[in-house]
Amino acid sequence: MKKEWKWMGLLIVAVMVASTLSGCISEKEETPAPTEAPGKYGGTLVFGSSGDAVRLDPADVTDGESIQRMDNIHEGLVQYDGGTTNIKPCLATDWTVSDDKKTITFNLRKGVKFHHDYGEVTADDVVFSFARQYDENNWYHDKGNWSYWGWMFMDIESVEKINDYKVAIHMKNPNSSMMTSLAMFTVCIVSEDAAKDYGEDYFKNPVGTGPFEFVEWVKDDHITLRAFEDYWDGRAYLDKVIFRVITDPSARLMALQTGEIQGMEHVDPSQLAIIEADADLQLISQAGMNVGYVALNCGEGYVDANKNGKWDAGEEVDVPGAFEPFKDVRVRQAIAYAINKESIVRNLYKGAASVATQGQPSSLFGWNADIVGYPYNLEKAKQLLADAGYPDGFKVTMWYMPVSRPYFPTPTEIAEAIQADLAKVGIEVELFTEDWGAYLGDTEEGEHQACMLGWSGDNGDPDNFLNVLYGEDKATVGSAGNVAFKRNEKFQDLLDAALLTFDQAERAAYYEEANVLLTAQCSHVFIAHSNQNLAFLSTVHGYIIHPTSRKFFYPVWLEE
Amino acid sequence: MKEYILKRLAMLVIVLLGVSLITFVLVRAAPGDPAVNLLGQHATAEKIEEIREKYHLNDPIYVQYYIWLKMAVKGDFGRSIESREFVTREIMERVPMTLELSLIAMIIASVIGIIAGIISAVHQYSAADYGVMIGALFGISMPVFWLGLMLMFIFSVKLGITPVGGRLTAGMELERITGMYILDSILTLNGTALVDSIKHLILPSVALATIPMATIARMTRSSMLEVLRQDYIRTERAKGLSERAVVYKHAIKNALIPIVTVIGMNIGLLMGGAVLTETIFSLPGLGKYIADAILAYDYPVVQGFTLIFATVFVLVNLATDILYLYIDPRIKYK
Numbered sequence: 001m002k003k004e005w006k007w008m009g010l011l012i013v014a015v016m017v018a019s020t021l022s023g024c025i026s027e028k029e030e031t032p033a034p035t036e037a038p039g040k041y042g043g044t045l046v047f048g049s050s051g052d053a054v055r056l057d058p059a060d061v062t063d064g065e066s067i068q069r070m071d072n073i074h075e076g077l078v079q080y081d082g083g084t085t086n087i088k089p090c091l092a093t094d095w096t097v098s099d100d101k102k103t104i105t106f107n108l109r110k111g112v113k114f115h116h117d118y119g120e121v122t123a124d125d126v127v128f129s130f131a132r133q134y135d136e137n138n139w140y141h142d143k144g145n146w147s148y149w150g151w152m153f154m155d156i157e158s159v160e161k162i163n164d165y166k167v168a169i170h171m172k173n174p175n176s177s178m179m180t181s182l183a184m185f186t187v188c189i190v191s192e193d194a195a196k197d198y199g200e201d202y203f204k205n206p207v208g209t210g211p212f213e214f215v216e217w218v219k220d221d222h223i224t225l226r227a228f229e230d231y232w233d234g235r236a237y238l239d240k241v242i243f244r245v246i247t248d249p250s251a252r253l254m255a256l257q258t259g260e261i262q263g264m265e266h267v268d269p270s271q272l273a274i275i276e277a278d279a280d281l282q283l284i285s286q287a288g289m290n291v292g293y294v295a296l297n298c299g300e301g302y303v304d305a306n307k308n309g310k311w312d313a314g315e316e317v318d319v320p321g322a323f324e325p326f327k328d329v330r331v332r333q334a335i336a337y338a339i340n341k342e343s344i345v346r347n348l349y350k351g352a353a354s355v356a357t358q359g360q361p362s363s364l365f366g367w368n369a370d371i372v373g374y375p376y377n378l379e380k381a382k383q384l385l386a387d388a389g390y391p392d393g394f395k396v397t398m399w400y401m402p403v404s405r406p407y408f409p410t411p412t413e414i415a416e417a418i419q420a421d422l423a424k425v426g427i428e429v430e431l432f433t434e435d436w437g438a439y440l441g442d443t444e445e446g447e448h449q450a451c452m453l454g455w456s457g458d459n460g461d462p463d464n465f466l467n468v469l470y471g472e473d474k475a476t477v478g479s480a481g482n483v484a485f486k487r488n489e490k491f492q493d494l495l496d497a498a499l500l501t502f503d504q505a506e507r508a509a510y511y512e513e514a515n516v517l518l519t520a521q522c523s524h525v526f527i528a529h530s531n532q533n534l535a536f537l538s539t540v541h542g543y544i545i546h547p548t549s550r551k552f553f554y555p556v557w558l559e560e
Numbered sequence: 561m562k563e564y565i566l567k568r569l570a571m572l573v574i575v576l577l578g579v580s581l582i583t584f585v586l587v588r589a590a591p592g593d594p595a596v597n598l599l600g601q602h603a604t605a606e607k608i609e610e611i612r613e614k615y616h617l618n619d620p621i622y623v624q625y626y627i628w629l630k631m632a633v634k635g636d637f638g639r640s641i642e643s644r645e646f647v648t649r650e651i652m653e654r655v656p657m658t659l660e661l662s663l664i665a666m667i668i669a670s671v672i673g674i675i676a677g678i679i680s681a682v683h684q685y686s687a688a689d690y691g692v693m694i695g696a697l698f699g700i701s702m703p704v705f706w707l708g709l710m711l712m713f714i715f716s717v718k719l720g721i722t723p724v725g726g727r728l729t730a731g732m733e734l735e736r737i738t739g740m741y742i743l744d745s746i747l748t749l750n751g752t753a754l755v756d757s758i759k760h761l762i763l764p765s766v767a768l769a770t771i772p773m774a775t776i777a778r779m780t781r782s783s784m785l786e787v788l789r790q791d792y793i794r795t796e797r798a799k800g801l802s803e804r805a806v807v808y809k810h811a812i813k814n815a816l817i818p819i820v821t822v823i824g825m826n827i828g829l830l831m832g833g834a835v836l837t838e839t840i841f842s843l844p845g846l847g848k849y850i851a852d853a854i855l856a857y858d859y860p861v862v863q864g865f866t867l868i869f870a871t872v873f874v875l876v877n878l879a880t881d882i883l884y885l886y887i888d889p890r891i892k893y894k
Contacts, residue, residue: 055643245844
């Protein structure tokens with residue numbers, strides 16, 4: 001017996017089923033905000049991108065530029081719901097999970113057409129889109145690098161065609177975060193016939209099922225897409241979307257101000273004020289799907305001797321950089337209180353960030369609104385240090401990143417600010433850095449006493465933050481994701497339990513509880529989530545910013 | 561003469577070998593790994609190894625060089641690691657854009673530079689002379705990216721007469737024949753595209769022309785001043801020739817040699833300027849292409865480009881040398 005799992009309300013599923021049965025087009029779910037009038041059809045939106053796409057094959061790209069173009073051409077079995085990372089049906093109408101939770105069976109939407117007359121989507125195309133990535137015997141396997149497969153989809157054992165409109169995904173282990181991963185670009189469905197026609201050049205001639213179809217690519221200049229008239233969910237409002245490459249951020253803003261483009265990405269923090277002051281422009285911001293933190297080495301590392309991917313008693317080893325004072329939670333909390341995160345965000349992120357209270361950004365489910373974190377409080381910090389037996393502080397080395405990343409745009413300045421803050425409670429911080437490759441390797445080895453690091457999420461699932469960065473099982477010396485080397489069995493149990501249920505609300509509850517434990521143990525001092533900022537002309541409506549930074553132009557429409 | 565050209569061409573081979581070897585070693589000595597860059601931060605060690613194997617990155621450097629050289633002599637520079645396209649094809653796609661931009665910039669720089677230099681020399685120590693020389697100093701010292709942004713701000717944002725960047729207004733149709741849009745729009749009798757493509761090239765070519773314009777003006781001035789002091793000029797003036805005839809018929813010819821040298825050298829330097837200009841004005845040319853390739857550790861592209869570019873550089877130099885023969889009959893090559 002298979003347990004049917006529907007993540008959304010019954011009503012919506014019923015509407016979808018009804019609309020499929022009656023052959024009519026279902027209502028757009030991503031309707032603009034209710035205060036706005038319904039969208040107008042027509043017009044071309046020129047979007048200023050900071051670089052050109054590398055390839056337009058969804059499974060063979062890792063860069064945001066390629067992804068934002070091909071995301072409007074291709075679709076997967078499921079998709080994100082509006083501006084959240086919750087999922088909803090897309091090319092699959094519904095799915096069931098087997099009792100052992102290792103097989104998910106999808107019913108495909110019937111009558112969905114590929115662009116450029118490549119016919120209807122069938123189970124063969126779905127199997128092909130997956131198999132070419134993992135199956136070495138697939139005829140297309142050697143034509144791509146499939147970089148993301150090994151990282152996010154290794155739990156998939158195989159994808160099987162049941163009949164023309166039914167496929168089963170078999171997994172090695174139960175993993176409910178796979179549902180979120182299935183909304184990733186990597187597993188978008190491509191036409192096998194098109195792949196046969198174009199071979200290795202598919203990436204220049206993409207054929208998907210999305211709301212826009214590919215028209216033209218002038219390298220380093222622009223990529224043009226036009227509305228796909230036969231789109232299964234109803235034609236897009238826009239006639240065309242043109243992605244224009246404008247590398248320089250100042251030039252990009254000027255192009256927006258003169259109306260040559262109608263939208264742009266990667267707004268520089270120094271431009272925020274200009275955009276906000278201009279009535280013809282609108283700024284769309286959101287806490288990005290990232291987190292920057294300082295990891296305090298607690299020394300509870302292990303080596304996975306039996307290679308079961310888990311910590312087992314007896315596998316503990318010494319961590320080279322383990323720092324005695326950090327073994328006391330009061331010291332860790334004192335550090336968290338002593339760092340003025342509000343000031344860092346205001347001055348060093350130029351306000352284009354939000355203070356992090358927990359280990360994951362607020363845009364993902366599982367974020368716990370009740371957690372306040374450690375607001376700046378010197379008195380409390382001093383008290384905690386005194387209680388822990390360090391009234392005069394101590395000396396510690398903190399590693400800071402040699403490169404800028406979205407979560408730490410100015411690592412040196414941020415490190416210096418932390419150094420100055422901690423000096424106020426008597427902690428003398430010596431700063432250290434090295435080549436980025438070595439930095440990553442050495443922190444995985446646990447060489448540091450404290451280090452700055454961060455993360456940009458992949459699929460929008462909390463597991464992709466909480467497990468990867470803080471999990472007990474990730475405190476493996478040599479390949480650690482948890483570079484604070486703090487093991488917490490209760491925390492790990494919650495994460496494991498969350499992967500075993502496919503009920504979104506239940507999963508969220510587990511993560512909310514896990515976040516409480518993580519914040520209390522304070523092995524990582526969370527600093528900030530930097531924002532993603534987009535700017536549009538005020539005549540552009542309906543754009544829904546997405547936590548993953550992916551860009552979907554389907555609901556967008558233009559005023560005349 | 562023939563012998564001289566052959567000798568120079570033989571030297572070209574040696575130069576190219578040297579250039580390719582130096583580039584080959586240098587790009588590999590720089591920190592960073594193309595495989596890691598290609599696969600992103602989540603790549604598994606196995607996958608990285610697979611890519612390194614595929615592009616021979618694990619072989620000793622002399623083996624890699626041998627493999628590359630064997631292909632390069634056949635004109636095959638391999639495929640770009642990043643885009644997997646043939647390097648030669650990718651470069652050829654971008655040549656017309658850069659060629660068009662550089663040509664226009666060079667014409668602007670030469671015409672204005674020479675005229676300004678002559679005015680300056682003929683009216684030495686006048687207000688015009690000081691004006692030109694201060695302007696030239698300004699032109700040499702101005703960073704191209706800053707100038708580009710300022711031009712854009714004034715002419716596009718404030719005055720609204722030129723577009724901010726790009727090669728053609730988004731969505732405009734133009735059949736591409738040569739890849740040089742101005743030429744293409746003339747060939748296809750497309751008036752709208754002609755106006756549009758010229759408009760798009762004004763600011764970038766002016767930005768790109770500033771530095772060469774300034775050097776040419778200064779060189780013309782000093783060369784002219786030297787010639788104007790020559791005895792034969794005095795003789796011509798004594799004969800009663802008009803000043804106009806003296807300057808434009810007789811003096812200029814003899815002043816031209818160093819100017820031609822400077823122009824020739826500047827064609828090479830324009831490439832450096834094109835990297836910045838094309839980036840600021842979002843033009844899909846060679847400059848932007850090579851800058852991106854360097855940042856992505858795309859070895860085959862960097863090598864192929866350097867070699868092709870070195871060839872062009874050497875050939876332009878050769879052409880300049882040959883041009884001397886026609887400008888100055890006293891020069892003979894053996």
